[in-house]
Amino acid sequence: MRDVPVLPPPSDQPQLSFDPNLQWQVEENEHPIEEVRLTVDPTDNPKIPALTFRTWLIGVTSCLLLSFANMFFGYRTNQLSIGSVCIQIVALPLGRFLSTTLPKREIRLPRTDWSFSLNPGPFSMKEHCLITIFASAGAGGLYAIHIVTIVRAFYHRMIHPMGAFLLAQTTQLVGYGLAGIYRKYLVESPYMWWPANLVQVSLFKALHLKEERKKGTMTRFQFFIVVFITSFAYYTIPGFIFPAVSTISVLCLIFKKSITMQQIGSGLKGLGLGSFGIDWSTVAGFLGSPLATPATAIFNILFGFFIGVYVLIPIGYWTNTYNAKRFPIISSHVFDYAGHAYNTTRIINSDTFTLNVEEEENYSKINISITFALLYGMSFASLTASIMHVALHDGRNIWKMWQSSKEYAKEKTEDVHTRLMKRNYEPVPQWWFYLLLVTVIGLSIFTCERFHIQLQLPWWGVLFACFIALLFTLPIGVILATTNQAPGLNVITEYIFGLILPGNPMANVTFKTYGTISMSQALTLLSDLNLGHYMKIPPKSMFIVQLTGTMIASSVYFATAWFLLDTVKHICDPKNLPEGSPWTCPNDDVFYNASIIWGLVGPVRMFGKLGHYSALNFFFLFGLLLPIPFWLLSKIFPRNKLLKYIHIPLIIAGAGGLIPTHSVNFIMWGAVGVFFNYYIYKRYKDWWARHTYVMSAALDAGVAFMGIFIFFALQFNDISGMDWWGGVADDYCPLAGCPTAPGVLVEGCPAINS
Incomplete structure (x- = not known):
């Protein structure tokens, strides 16, 4: 590794917020991908704080709020998915507010050598990025909750809360272990450039520009x-x-x-x-x-x-x-x-x-x-069309990048961002990923065996699902990291296991969840690690935040779903719900x-x-x-x-x-x-x-907070709405769901005789 002089940030990058008393490392930007060269700064300052008290405070709170709000709206007729961009925008003024109000004194943990500062200085872009990672864990959804919901609300059977909780946690965490296997190829290689992360980098830089309000206008x-x-x-x-x-x-x-x-x-x-x-x-x-x-x-x-x-x-x-x-x-x-x-x-x-x-x-x-x-026909077509479309339009570039990536791994050459990261931060030890993978797969097998009557999936089904995820993570990860497209595995997993073990509905959906979400979570972690690579965030901090955020989000999603299934009478059952009730669970249906x-x-x-x-x-x-x-x-x-x-x-x-x-x-x-x-x-x-x-985030946040307020202040106390024609969430089309074949009699529909 060659020595690099320590210099202040270049003058053509005013968007970098820095303390002149700190020193910046600046490298020649020779990254092989032009889009990355134009977007990501070849600089770093390892003295800038990242995983701080402010990060934990705002990040955990954001994760809790988004997890609850997204699960709450997930059961409603017009569900609303609130993305992490909402927190990404709000976190900036909150972080700056805390940086001016929190005391600067050191807090030492009793009987340890650990200490931290409540206020280590100006709110940094690195803190902002980690808070957004926390929030994205709460915005990502929890696929396994569909299993809990259909068991309780559709099949009207019981599932043990501990089994449901372990299912929620393990399905989300298996993929994180898989991510470590492919990290060398999909994160450290400069040819795997993850286009979506460049948007995030650009947004972070834009938000941290010093913004002066012009007369007659508003700041963002x-x-x-x-x-x-x-x-x-x-x-x-x-x-x-x-x-x-x-x-x-x-x-x-x-x-x-x-x-x-x-x-x-x-x-x-x-x-x-x-x-x-x-x-x-x-x-x-x-x-x-x-x-x-x-x-x-x-x-x-x-x-x-x-x-x-x-x-x-x-x-x-x-x-x-x-x-x-x-x-x-x-x-x-x-x-x-x-x-x-x-x-x-x-x-x-x-x-x-x-x-x-x-x-x-x-x-x-x-x-x-x-x-x-x-829908099913198009689902079949979508899988093969995605593969063919990417092969035709991006296949040659993907193949060249993959070959370059393999050569990069063999030669152990380093691009500008890898040099800065390796010089300043300890990497995540590989054994962390292996330990997590073995532990979670073992816990998954225990969950499915201990609650086999309810979940039906045998131990070998868990291993087979993980194998499918392992098999597809690399090729689909290469596609996603170079084209921003990624076909899902939900249809193919349920099709395969339906052929292997027909007649077992819970086994099928449990297998589908382990197979589909393990790959999805692996790609999520790899994408976040790449974002941290671009933002020069300590890899261990990225790993800890993503893992902690996922566990918190899974717990909140589970608790919220269990609470709603217990308290909303006839949830997911439109025939018995009050007229116009929003709790129709369209996705779970x-x-x-x-x-x-x-x-x-x-x-x-x-x-x-x-x-x-x-x-x-x-x-x-x-x-x-x-x-x-x-x-x-x-x-x-x-x-x-x-x-x-x-x-x-x-x-x-x-x-x-x-x-x-x-x-x-x-x-x-x-x-x-x-x-x-x-x-x-x-x-x-x-x-x-x-x-x-900014408007998109504000509209999402306004609807979410008012929807939750209405539920707990009014609907939770049996005040469902105003009794008048417009007080029903319906479009008054009762005949739209009627059959038109002669002789088919359905309650509420007119009989058709010819």
């Missing part, structure tokens, strides 16, 4: 406060006073007795033509904030949505494909041959909680709505039906020769082939801008994304996204750059 934080208060106050209308404004379906209000018009017009149960909502949770529910989504992605997703909802679904339904008219046009439920809700208890062996094959054959095959069939399709019945009896939907397997081939002609056209016509922006995986995702998302969510999300990220971006780029992300 002042703008955040104004929008937050407005959002907080306004949500009393859709949240309590006038919930009906969340979804207004014009055609349903005009055609009150027409099934077809309500199917076309309902924003919640139909195609949503003419529906809209005046509620940020309608805009950002399910799909996230459109303000944080690039315009090109919005256009691709919307194009797919219009093809799927206004072309494929109507054609499939009105040609009666798969007897579609016997069932609602849009539904995530399963049905019997007569069009009634499938009686799953009839085909379950109550003692073993497995499939009673003889009873299933005597009763009925599983049937699903045309929209649910399209889909997860439950997936457990029936893939686990209880199994893919052979659903998508194989014994089921009705074997033709959907052709969507795997369809997804594989569809990107090819568009790629060829882009090569033949390289100057055509439209071909450049066509993204087949996103189009497929939009076409098959209607469940559990409602059509009104897509419509409002797309309208707001196009307005801000296309029109405002084109016409008023300076305003867009200054305010858009």
Whole structure:
């Protein structure tokens, strides 16, 4: 390692906030990736504090708040996912406030040599980054909670709280052990550059610029406060006073007795033509904030949505494909041959909680709505299309970067950021990852064996799920680290295990969770370690914060879910909930039906020769082939801008994304996204750059805090809302969910005789 002179920061980087008494290390920026060279500063000051008392205080509090808020809204009809960007913006003034008010004295822990300062100096960018990592753990969700919910609220069985808690923790932590195996290739290699992290680096630098308020304008934080208060106050209308404004379906209000018009017009149960909502949770529910989504992605997703909802679904339904008219046009439920809700208890062996094959054959095959069939077909296509799209458009670059990465590992050469990190900080010992991996896998096996009656997954199923995650983490990690795209494993894992062990619904969803989330968490940790690499944060601090944040978030998600399942009567059961109740659990409803399709019945009896939907397997081939002609056209016509922006995986995702998302969510999300990220971006780029992300965070935060306040102040005390026409969170389209096949009788629907 060559010696590097110690110099102050270069003058062309005024965004770096530093104490002139401290010394900065500056290196030649010879990083092989241009985007990284242009974004990440080749400097470091190891004396800048990172894991401080302020980091723990703001970070843990943020993790607790986001975990609770996201789980709370996860059960509601219009769920709201609050991202870490909200905390990223708020943490800056909070950190600066603490740096001016906290005493500077040292605190020594009793009977130890450890000490720390409550206030080590100015609030730093490194502290800010670690706080955001804490917050992102609370914003990431907890997949295993779906298992707890469907057991208690859908299958109406008990699951031991300790088993559920261990499931929540272990499914989140297995991937962290896997991350250590691939850290050398996916973090330390400069050719694995993680494009999404450059956005984070840019935002941190922008937030730490000294901002002077011009006359007649507001600082970004002042703008955040104004929008937050407005959002907080306004949500009393859709949240309590006038919930009906969340979804207004014009055609349903005009055609009150027409099934077809309500199917076309309902924003919640139909195609949503003419529906809209005046509620940020309608805009950002399910799909996230459109303000944080690039315009090109919005256009691709919307194009797919219009093809799927206004072309494929109507054609499939009105040609009666798969007897579609016997069932609602849009539904995530399963049905019997007569069009009634499938009686799953009839085909379950109550003692073993497995499939009673003889009873299933005597009763009925599983049937699903045309929209649910399209969702599964598009899920199959999305997996193969993502692989083919990345191979065609980025395959050559990925291969070159992977070869360079391997050569880098062999030669042990160091880029500028690796040199700075190795000089100033101790790396995370490899045995930390191995110990964590062995411990958590052992605890996972113990959990599944100790609570085998409830979870059904044998010990070898845990090992197989971890093996699948281990197998896919590297190739998908390479794709994600170079293209910012990553296909998921949820469909393929439930398909594989449904073939291996059919008839066991809980085994299937538990296997899917261990397989899917282990890879996802591994990639999350690797991405965060790369962000710390760019921000020059001690690797041990990054590891500790991510691990601690995940354990805290998992605990809070679990406690919140258990509390709501205990206290909200008939939660996740729309038939027995009060009219317009928001506690409908749309995501858990889909997860439950997936457990029936893939686990209880199994893919052979659903998508194989014994089921009705074997033709959907052709969507795997369809997804594989569809990107090819568009790629060829882009090569033949390289100057055509439209071909450049066509993204087949996103189009497929939009076409098959209607469940559990409602059509009104897509419509409002797309309208707001196009307005801000296309029109405002084109016409008023300076305003867009200054305010858009801040506004997104403020709107999310305002809705979240008011929603929680309404629940605990009013709804928790049985004050559900105002008794009037607009006091119900419904779009008044009762006929949109009715079948149209003659002779199918469903309660609340008119009989059709011909």
